[in-house]
Amino acid sequence: MKKYLAVLGKCPLFYGIKEDELLRMLGCLGAKTEFFDKKYTVFAEGARAKYIGIVLSGSVQITQVDFYGNRSILSVIGAGQVFAEAFACAEVEEMPVSVVANEPSEIMLLECAHVLHTCGNHCAFHRQLIFNLMKDLATKTITFHKKIDITSKRTTREKLMAYLMHEAKRAGSNSFDIPFDRQELADYLEVERSGLSAEIGKLQKEGVLESRKKHFTLL
Amino acid sequence: MKKYLAVLGKCPLFYGIKEDELLRMLGCLGAKTEFFDKKYTVFAEGARAKYIGIVLSGSVQITQVDFYGNRSILSVIGAGQVFAEAFACAEVEEMPVSVVANEPSEIMLLECAHVLHTCGNHCAFHRQLIFNLMKDLATKTITFHKKIDITSKRTTREKLMAYLMHEAKRAGSNSFDIPFDRQELADYLEVERSGLSAEIGKLQKEGVLESRKKHFTLL
DNA sequence: CTCCGTTTGTTGAAAATTCAACATATTTTC
DNA sequence: GAAAATATGTTGAATTTTCAACAAACGGAG
Numbered sequence: 001m002k003k004y005l006a007v008l009g010k011c012p013l014f015y016g017i018k019e020d021e022l023l024r025m026l027g028c029l030g031a032k033t034e035f036f037d038k039k040y041t042v043f044a045e046g047a048r049a050k051y052i053g054i055v056l057s058g059s060v061q062i063t064q065v066d067f068y069g070n071r072s073i074l075s076v077i078g079a080g081q082v083f084a085e086a087f088a089c090a091e092v093e094e095m096p097v098s099v100v101a102n103e104p105s106e107i108m109l110l111e112c113a114h115v116l117h118t119c120g121n122h123c124a125f126h127r128q129l130i131f132n133l134m135k136d137l138a139t140k141t142i143t144f145h146k147k148i149d150i151t152s153k154r155t156t157r158e159k160l161m162a163y164l165m166h167e168a169k170r171a172g173s174n175s176f177d178i179p180f181d182r183q184e185l186a187d188y189l190e191v192e193r194s195g196l197s198a199e200i201g202k203l204q205k206e207g208v209l210e211s212r213k214k215h216f217t218l219l
Numbered sequence: 220m221k222k223y224l225a226v227l228g229k230c231p232l233f234y235g236i237k238e239d240e241l242l243r244m245l246g247c248l249g250a251k252t253e254f255f256d257k258k259y260t261v262f263a264e265g266a267r268a269k270y271i272g273i274v275l276s277g278s279v280q281i282t283q284v285d286f287y288g289n290r291s292i293l294s295v296i297g298a299g300q301v302f303a304e305a306f307a308c309a310e311v312e313e314m315p316v317s318v319v320a321n322e323p324s325e326i327m328l329l330e331c332a333h334v335l336h337t338c339g340n341h342c343a344f345h346r347q348l349i350f351n352l353m354k355d356l357a358t359k360t361i362t363f364h365k366k367i368d369i370t371s372k373r374t375t376r377e378k379l380m381a382y383l384m385h386e387a388k389r390a391g392s393n394s395f396d397i398p399f400d401r402q403e404l405a406d407y408l409e410v411e412r413s414g415l416s417a418e419i420g421k422l423q424k425e426g427v428l429e430s431r432k433k434h435f436t437l438l
Numbered sequence: 439c440t441c442c443g444t445t446t447g448t449t450g451a452a453a454a455t456t457c458a459a460c461a462t463a464t465t466t467t468c
Numbered sequence: 469g470a471a472a473a474t475a476t477g478t479t480g481a482a483t484t485t486t487c488a489a490c491a492a493a494c495g496g497a498g
Binding site for chain 1: 289306311316352360361368370373
Binding site for chain 3: 373374400401402412413416417419420432
């Protein structure tokens with residue numbers, strides 16, 4: 001587990017926990033790691049939510065596919081970030097989403113039951129862990145507010161611009177990369193890919209933005 | 220504070236905390252209560268997130284209004300439920316939403332800083348409080364998943380049906396009341412009120428459902 | 439009971455999205 | 469480096485939503 005310390009140190013779940021304690025905790029938490037190639041499923045919709053996931057390298061997408069095959073991307077989780085924690089903590093029977101590797105990714109899984117209920121050892125740190133988990137969940141909720149803020153707009157153009165503004169703000173620059181290709185961006189914004197492409201074209205002609213693949217610049 | 224014990228006992232935030240302890244805690248948490256008439260603002264968008272709110276009676280709506288005046292309703296919070304906890308826990312500078320009383324409502328406000336950081340007394344219960352808050356946040360995240368599941372549908376009809384299915388499931392019956400009037404339902408589903416009315420009319424003609432005001436029956 | 443304000447339903451025209459199909463880039467693979 | 473596979477852009481027709489305006493139904497207040 002030692003080789004993962006650099007990433008885990010940046011994981012908000014382990015904030016304030018020293019490396020040697022962290023290593024011992026991972027044992028108690030039933031930590032195991034798995035490798036997933038691009039497009040492979042980490043958790044399938046409908047599965048029991050038993051594990052809290054941490055991305056050690058690569059990234060995963062949280063997706064939902066409806067009855068007619070429309071995919072909706074809820075979020076992208078990068079290295080050092082946590083996923084599926086809400087379902088695990090809320091102890092839901094069936095996950096309403098799938099988690100799919102976005103690229104070759106190493107994933108750490110923690111036994112949720114071990115995270116929620118202290119095992120008798122290391123209790124001081126366990127307390128910190130719970131506190132961190134709470135903060136993480138609060139942050140996640142805000143991520144969803146952001147997504148709803150974007151997708152509640154009524155037109156493709158407004159959704160796109162709202163999204164790009166958020167990304168520019170996050171990047172701290174009007175020039176930035178997004179983690180989506182066109183189809184994925186459409187699935188995140190909940191619009192048609194073709195309409196999205198057309199809108200990006202128009203906005204470029206109008207001089208509002210420039211884009212080449214995943215790189216965007218707001219003008 | 221005694222008169223609120225019945226509601227607070229049902230509040231997930233205080234699960235597992237005895238009444239006498241609860242009363243003492245409320246002091247430490249800086250609890251105060253306020254009354255809001257229908258349509259009055261509890262928290263305004265842009266305000267600093269200092270308080271965790273609890274609905275003692277009545278209900279509140281979490282809403283967002285965009286640049287062009289389109290209102291989006293994120294959720295409705297009823298008696299015994301908690302709101303604004305995510306912003307308080309994540310310590311955001313500006314609330315991205317407003318909280319508005321849906322009917323005459325009594326609201327309890329807790330100082331967030333007192334909830335997050337133990338004050339020296341009652342630590343055993345404070346720990347339980349943090350744990351409860353974590354569970355609550357996990358549940359909230361799932362509520363947002365539900366909303367995204369609904370609003371990611373592409374047509375008014377699909378959004379409406381997805382919403383009604385969820386409500387029927389929650390009610391455990393195909394006949395149930397919803398907490399929205401037509402305009403509010405439209406703002407929750409992120410669609411036009413007139414289009415929504417038309418769609419409800421069509422679905423009734425088709426024999427898919429019956430509705431009178433806030434009461435719906437799926438056939 | 440009647441008046442008045444609010445909510446809900448209805449309509450038609452304008453605007454936007456979806457859908458399917460294809461052209462063109464771009465990337466991957468061998 | 470060529471072929472195959474994937475991603476992106478483009479188009480027009482059909483569908484759907486939005487918008488504005490008005491009619492009808494409903495609910496209180498007096």
